[in-house]
Amino acid sequence: MSRAVAGIIGGMGPAATVELLQRIIARTAATDDAEHVHVLLESNPRIPSRLAHLLDRSGPDPTPELVRVARNLEAGGATFLAMPCNTAHHYAGAIVAAVGIPLLDMVRLAVTRLCTLGAGGRVGLLASSAVHDTRLYADALAPHGMRVVMPARQHEVMALILGVKRGDASDGARAGLEALAAELGRDCDAILIACTELSVLATGMTMPVPVVDALDELTDAIIAAAG
Amino acid sequence: MSRAVAGIIGGMGPAATVELLQRIIARTAATDDAEHVHVLLESNPRIPSRLAHLLDRSGPDPTPELVRVARNLEAGGATFLAMPCNTAHHYAGAIVAAVGIPLLDMVRLAVTRLCTLGAGGRVGLLASSAVHDTRLYADALAPHGMRVVMPARQHEVMALILGVKRGDASDGARAGLEALAAELGRDCDAILIACTELSVLATGMTMPVPVVDALDELTDAIIAAAG
Numbered sequence: 355m356s357r358a359v360a361g362i363i364g365g366m367g368p369a370a371t372v373e374l375l376q377r378i379i380a381r382t383a384a385t386d387d388a389e390h391v392h393v394l395l396e397s398n399p400r401i402p403s404r405l406a407h408l409l410d411r412s413g414p415d416p417t418p419e420l421v422r423v424a425r426n427l428e429a430g431g432a433t434f435l436a437m438p439c440n441t442a443h444h445y446a447g448a449i450v451a452a453v454g455i456p457l458l459d460m461v462r463l464a465v466t467r468l469c470t471l472g473a474g475g476r477v478g479l480l481a482s483s484a485v486h487d488t489r490l491y492a493d494a495l496a497p498h499g500m501r502v503v504m505p506a507r508q509h510e511v512m513a514l515i516l517g518v519k520r521g522d523a524s525d526g527a528r529a530g531l532e533a534l535a536a537e538l539g540r541d542c543d544a545i546l547i548a549c550t551e552l553s554v555l556a557t558g559m560t561m562p563v564p565v566v567d568a569l570d571e572l573t574d575a576i577i578a579a580a581g
Numbered sequence: 582m583s584r585a586v587a588g589i590i591g592g593m594g595p596a597a598t599v600e601l602l603q604r605i606i607a608r609t610a611a612t613d614d615a616e617h618v619h620v621l622l623e624s625n626p627r628i629p630s631r632l633a634h635l636l637d638r639s640g641p642d643p644t645p646e647l648v649r650v651a652r653n654l655e656a657g658g659a660t661f662l663a664m665p666c667n668t669a670h671h672y673a674g675a676i677v678a679a680v681g682i683p684l685l686d687m688v689r690l691a692v693t694r695l696c697t698l699g700a701g702g703r704v705g706l707l708a709s710s711a712v713h714d715t716r717l718y719a720d721a722l723a724p725h726g727m728r729v730v731m732p733a734r735q736h737e738v739m740a741l742i743l744g745v746k747r748g749d750a751s752d753g754a755r756a757g758l759e760a761l762a763a764e765l766g767r768d769c770d771a772i773l774i775a776c777t778e779l780s781v782l783a784t785g786m787t788m789p790v791p792v793v794d795a796l797d798e799l800t801d802a803i804i805a806a807a808g
Binding site: 364365366367368369371372375376379380384385386387388389390391392393394395396397398399400401403426429430431516519520521 | 591592593594595596598599602603606607611612613614615616617618619620621622623624625626627628630653656657658743746747748
């Protein structure tokens with residue numbers, strides 16, 4: 355049995371964290387409890403809002419609490435880290451600098467997947483407005499000749515994200531995301547789901563262009579790293 | 582904000598652990614990430630099989646690893662513990678003795694709920710054969726004038742439990758549990774779901790007699806303890 359332990363920096367939001375755990379279980383070929391991934395999770399509601407810090411400039415910097423959680427997971431036995439929140443990857447550098455174990459970088463994993471697909475240069479980005487503002491994916495895609503296409507109705511994307519954080523993962527919310535993705539798909543070569551709240555809504559979505567869900571890439575990387 | 586941190590001794594099995602996290606989220610009245618329960622989870626595939634130890638006498642005693650996980654969660658900041666596995670409560674005494682924080686005892690919580698219901702003396706017990714063999718619930722119910730009624734087809738109950746551990750939470754499995762519960766319900770005053778793998782299958786089950794799901798009682802106790 356592998357001695358790897360996945361340390362999950364979670365709670366951003368809680369439903370997205372559980373979605374990751376579910377995908378890890380579903381994609382692990384296991385016949386009994388003993389064959390599953392060893393997970394250490396801190397789902398922490400005290401991590402300050404990334405949206406408030408980056409968009410409104412109204413809230414405190416979440417870096418200190420993110421670093422505290424990362425160190426707590428390392429002290430508890432985690433051999434690598436993962437963070438099921440795209441926006442929080444804005445702070446990934448500070449986390450990596452504070453611990454002695456690697457962080458599976460969801461942004462890098464998603465970009466690598468888009469490169470492998472070779473779908474084309476226009477990537478429709480379904481993400482929080484903070485991810486757009488910080489150019490988290492735009493800057494990561496540019497060296498590979500890809501550029502971000504933003505949804506025309508970004509405010510509706512944000513409403514869906516905040517809805518999931520309030521507990522709304524209804525069929526109506528799923529249909530809303532599918533409609534936004536279909537509209538976006540007309541102007542791009544691939545769609546990237548780069549907000550884990552949207553990942554909660556996106557299961558089973560079919561589109562005329564290839565769809566990459568960053569949370570799927572993180573899931574597969576965790577299973578591979580867990581051996 | 583409450584400073585309480587729920588320490589979850591998980592992985593027995595992984596799907597049941599995620600079911601608990603989902604129920605905590607669904608039953609928490611929250612409008613944003615910050616209002617959710619602070620959870621520290623170790624989902625640990627190295628906890629030896631409780632069934633192999635108690636039923637077959639073939640496997641190692643899980644107590645040392647359960648104690649290690651409990652102490653790890655305490656060291657990581659958990660202010661109380663919970664264990665989403667009924668069978669593992671056979672070892673609860675050793676865990677409580679090894680840490681300085683309380684364990685929310687799922688067996689005691691479920692029995693209290695049955696007492697409050699006042700449904701009658703015959704409790705149909707849907708649980709692992711190890712729970713029946715160790716009289717985990719039989720001995721806890723007896724002082725309250727209640728006795729356990731065992732399903733006629735206990736081997737089919739076990740097949741459903743092992744199925745969930747293999748990843749089978751299909752509609753067929755759910756229908757199988759409902760049929761077993763309906764048959765059991767004819768000979769008893771209430772049904773107790775006392776295996777968290779069966780809890781995974783039991784969502785939305787309607788029965789002619791009251792149904793208590795031990796995992797629901799643990800969920801509510803965690804939310805109450807988290808303040």
